[in-house]
Amino acid sequence: MVKPVLGMVSFQVVFAGLNIFYKLAVSDGMDLRVLVAYRYLFASAFLAPLAYFLERKSRTKVTWRVLGLSFVCGLTGGSVAQNLYIAGMKVTTATFATATTNLLPAATFLLALAFRQERLAIRTFSGQAKVAGTFLGIGGAMLLTFYKGVDITPWHSSVNLIAATSHHPAAAGNEATANYAMGSLLCITSCFFYALWLVIQSKLSREYPHHYTSTALMCVMTTLQSSAFALCFDRDAVQWRLRFDIRLLAVVYAGIMASGVMLVVMSWCVKRRGPLFVSVFNPLMLLVVAVLSSLLLGEKMHLGTALGAVLIVAGLYTVLWGKGHETPANEVAKVSELPTTVNNDDKRVDVAAPPRLFAANSI
Template identity: 45%
Template sequence: MGQREMCCSTSIVQGLKPVMMMLVVQAAYVGMNISYKLVAEVGMNFTVLVAYRNMFSAALMLPLALIFERNRPKLTLGILFQGFISGLLGATMAQNFYIESLGLTSATYAVAFNNLIPVITFLIALCFRMEKLAIGTRTGRAKVVGILVCVGGTMIFTFYKGHEIVIWSTDVNLLRKYSHQNSHVLHRNTRTQLLGSVLALCSSISFALWLIFQKKMTRDYPCQYSSTAMMSIMASIQSTAFALCRERDWSQWKLGWDIKLFTAVYSGVITSGLVLTLTAWCVRMRGPLFVAIFNPLGLLLVGLAATLLLDEKLHLGSILGGVLIICGLYMVLWTKREELKTMTEQPPSVLEESHSISNIASEQ
């Protein structure tokens, strides 16, 4: 009996690992968005920041890959090409689109668009037969409803304010020292809101495609550190070339001991290095939809952090939207757990047959 309880507790801990990893990922993205907001107020060139971000990521991940994955599979031209596509989709395109949209709109608005990633990922996964709609089953209906609830909560969080609610009050406002620079940013936001929305949508599509592509890459090259290092190296080359075409003023490339250096190091080491490694691991363990469904939680965390650190106000719409986001997230997590339970309860012959069918579908 004791051994059975021990095995049960071990399986619970193993099942919670991907959830805990994704919570760490979303918490790390909160720090990135706050620092991005500060850099936007300072006026750093965004393409240069993305280039430095991928450079720092490559500088971290390459030594880790050489130390911890010495027996990795041999690199082939096919794997290198996959690394090039992975860097293009998940880093160069997604990051440049996202940070440009953040500069044209606002941090909350850009994060809100990121919450379309679960829907986009689900639709793409349906096209590639990586997910099943199964609308006739209880889990299938719950999955669809959960995604719609997350999106609905995101829309309420973003577009509906309602009464102002004071839960806590702090005197911390990291933007106070840059308040004299806000006028031109607001004017630019008003004129280019549509362009910022299009760029935010392009960023979401690019990241959703990267999540789908990661499923194939982690199967062909199951080395998290090495694949992330290869992706970072490819992305640093791509983003640096793009930044050199966009910015010829070398003063924009200088980094001092300020928020610019902190943001470049943080976004490179934490979000492009360690976080992408955790994300790739979770994609391999639970699939791209499981990872994408945590994005709405990031909006809730950014909203809370903004009230604490940027002196932004919390409204009734934020509370209602946050509750819906959590409810939708729980529903999708429940469906993924039920699907995993059903797969583990199937006979080995059925599992082998379904695995061979999925391999044929992915090759096509």
């Protein structure tokens, strides 16, 4: 139990650091489209050899359908979602953008309903909890967007890495010129595209259950898409040149640590404890980003951000509670639909009886 907990805590801390590096690189004047392209280029270079060596014996043939699904996954979860997210962070703050990511379970639930991968079951407590959690999350997002409130930062640090690393003095005053309405729209739209990726990714996982290979394929597709997208808007060689500065550090950290190493850690935690266990650690990233942003970036925490984050996190756990309590009911419903007995050569077998093999303490 201790190792999965430590793994997920490290995962959230690394991704909190990713938000800080994103903010520093964009504030330094790096084109966000170039940043996304380089992130997935480094991720592809890291994951492709890993997938080859770990799954070379078990991997099946990659079909055109798998390539097509990988392309769509890269488009929704990589190119579009990441470009929208960084664009939203650029005009707001790292804490604000991170708070909106907690809308992901609610967005995923709505899209899963639309694609008929989820049942509403409004008459059950689990269905009512998922609906209530979705509305709580939406309400929190609206509060984040339309209400700023007073400064409630518990400390005020004199350290501001944006001012120290940026070659653009105006970037240090981002807090005063932030456009929270546009930023929230971009970040929330990013959540919906990321949720769409999760829905499509579940289909890809069923058709091609080789996790490392499918993830490497998605990263390669995202690299091609985001590179083409970036070249359409910015062909300035200066933007693509990497030196030993914050830009290189940001793309290496994003590609290798966030999209490479931590992806393996998350996969291991999902295998050991399940997706619900992984999801409940998501709000920890918001706390870490809020602390790091106020200590290192000179950002201020406002009452509206805190209240909106509380509502979003409450909605997150309400949806997860509903998801966690619907599985036993669904299994009971499926078992109740089976015939109670089967007559085979005059031998009656009770198929509705639960097998003794799966004891409660064996999970």
